[in-house]
Amino acid sequence: MPRPRHEPRNVAPEVFTADEGQPKGKHIKDVLTALVLESRDGELLPSERVLAERFAAARMTVRNAMVELESQGLVRRVAGRGTFVQHPALVRSEIFHSFSEDMRMRGMEPGAKSYRSRTRPAPRDVAAHLGLAPGDPIHSIERVRTADGVPMALERTNLPAERFPTLLTEMGRDDSLYEVLGTVFGVRLQTAEQTVSIARLSPAEAKRLQVPDYDPALLVERTAVDTMGNVVEFGRSLYRGDRYAIRMHVSRSSTR
Template sequence: MTASIQAYERLTRDLTVGRYAPGSRLPGERDLAGQLGVSRATLRLALSRLESEGTLQRSAQRGWFVPTQVLSEPPSTLQSFTEMARARGLRPTARVMRQEVRPASLDEAAKLRIAPAAPVLEIDRLRGMDGTPVCFDVVVLPSVHVEAMKDADLTDRSLYDELRRLCGIEVHRSAYTLMAESADADLARLLGITAGAPVLVGDEVAYTADGTPVLIGHNKYRGDAYRFEADLFRRA
């Protein structure tokens, strides 16, 4: 067995058992070659093979990285963040950063069909999967419908599940828009990315089966961690 194959198999094993987490950077080539007992030229052969398989990513300025797990929304299917993560065998997490009642803005009131300045519950959470931050999520709900959620513990919980369990509200559909922008310094710090890195911004209004709007969502995903899919049809 050649040294490059041995290095490849050793790295593959380390990645499989989670020694290097998704989104993390590998040690520098000099240190990594020393750990594996091979030359840097031999190491690069192994790294290049892993890159061709999609197991590693290379940055000319920053070195070698383990790709972040990617969440994808199935075509025409409404899923919560928790459902998307679990469907891919990933552990969803949610850290609550704000959970308070405040007056609705004019835009929020119009979307939720409530009076201007009516009380709404805002919930800001940092969402992650397998310990890696993926999304900063802001949800606004009409306070009158979600009294039971004002003091609920939403850490590592599915909002859709808690709406159903605590409030008897079942989300049926979502009007969703998606656009790209650059992360500012605060968002970059939360998501563990560099300022100016691409993020995908999703805005939604979710409805019950009878057409009642029950929440507004504003989600900012790491650009390397989320993919949106859709079925598109031509008009007859």
């Protein structure tokens, strides 16, 4: 079934008319670039057919412009669904920040949804990372982290329940975990060991992050340590592969 006709919103009709002598393809690309940059991340763009009608151009000319935008990382085309706005990838650096701190520094509003929390016995692997015995009580928190309302990451983290007995009553859906640890428990996180690998999102995970099934993601395992050298947190989180890149500082050894 063809998808419903989707017209460009808040665009003056004269924008689609090229100045005399200006190449049609360049005009289309310039207009679409401006449209994308002014649109919300993840927003569905009009189809090639609709755009071709508005520009009074061949669909192939519009398609070529879309291909260029895709190569620049400004749009993402999904077979059977359409073309979506994709704002530039966020670069994760070596500096240790919470998600909330990171987004605020970028001028974005951090948030969350699909918040789930519970106290449970520690599985063997999680207990090993936290320095606990298997079966010791831990607090597990899972939520989708958002930036300006757009899903960015599926966070899953674990903390020792004995050390933070009231954490789940103090913690709200949109709160920064690290801020709660600091203000309520007087714990300051200082360093973290992180391992980053590539994963494919399951259909359930993709639905929560609003991306296609089996899209690539960055799987980040983090063990965070406080200023006293005690392990505070261990988590495995999935960051959208279309929205994140990794930056690392590397150097050559001084020895030969």
